[in-house]
Amino acid sequence: MTSLRRIWAILRKELVQLRRDRTTAALILMIPQIQLILFGYAINTNVRHIPVAVVDQSRTGLSRALIQMVEATQVVDVTLRLPTVQEARRAVRASRVRAVLILPPDLDARVARSPAANMGQPDSTEFASARPVGQWIVDASDTMVAGAIKGLRLMPLAELFRQPPNRQVPTCEVALFSNPEQRTEVNVVPGLVGIILTMTMIMFTSAAIVRERERGNMEMLINTPVRPIELMLGKIVPYMGIGLVQMAIILSLGHVLFNVPVAGSLWVLLxxxxxxxxxxxxxxxxxxxxxxxxxxxxxxxxxxxxxxILLSGFMFPYDGMPKPAQWIANVLPATHLMTMIRGVVLRDAWIEDLAGGMIWMGGFAALGLLVATLRFRKRLD
Known part of the structure; x- marks a missing residue:
């Protein structure tokens, strides 16, 4: 009985302490709710509404019908209509779209020479060697997105000619850009930079001020002329070097072990x-x-x-998430880094292609330093 009373006393003490520790209590309640929402709504391997561009060099009723059928699948959304293939390639490199559908000027003639358009005529060498009616240029850095686009190359055209997708119909060839072999590690290695830096950088500095209090160093800081902003900058500068070392290790080992190239400028990457x-x-x-x-x-x-990890596009395609999940993802620095570092490492993106993300991260960093400085007080309470 004496032992039970002691256990009960310790148990009550822990419950009282937990009740007073509102931050921990809130995290205990919120983490499972957030996990349920993330896994239930944000994770979707059936990729839909992929932003794509169209270069319609034909401008005929047939090309418009084909574009409408592609959009009707809801796998892609045509968000840009560009006049030239060069502009389309720049849009893919800058991550404005994930793929481009190019319809050539002689679209009607190519379709007319296709086997499906001449189903009542005997097979011939001319029909068998008919040229593709169009081309998809796909950013294959995300293998799920590339697979979804490849699945589209027959379906809309088969519907247009009222043929099953496995019959010989005019098709669009698919050119995979940045990861033609569709190797998963090409997508994973650059993304690991964002995940590992998120974990280590936030973990190191989140304990920085707390550690000063727990070690009794705050009393010494009170008696020094160090300003809050000076303390904040002094805390983060050493870890910037550590972060760069981690980035170099990940990309170097990725190149040696998995043959993941770095196509872009090292200065932009830095x-x-x-x-x-x-x-x-x-x-x-x-x-x-x-x-x-x-x-x-x-x-x-x-x-x-x-x-x-779940919303940034590291594990699951960003484009396959519902809009509310994308709004949350856009607040996270890791989401912007995923887009930019894959653009530099895999697509040779330059600073002008990444200006939006760089401005956002710079503003986020300035706001974070401002909030931390205003909240910090050189006192024990």
Missing amino acids: AITLLFILASLSLGLVFSTFAKSQLQAMQLTVFVLLPS
């Missing part, structure tokens, strides 16, 4: 990685001003890490 590291470190500092212990700081890190 610039976007530094911006992302700064944004992640500033977010960690904000968490550090809220957390009362290093355990709470770690819990807040997990609170951001899980959505970053």
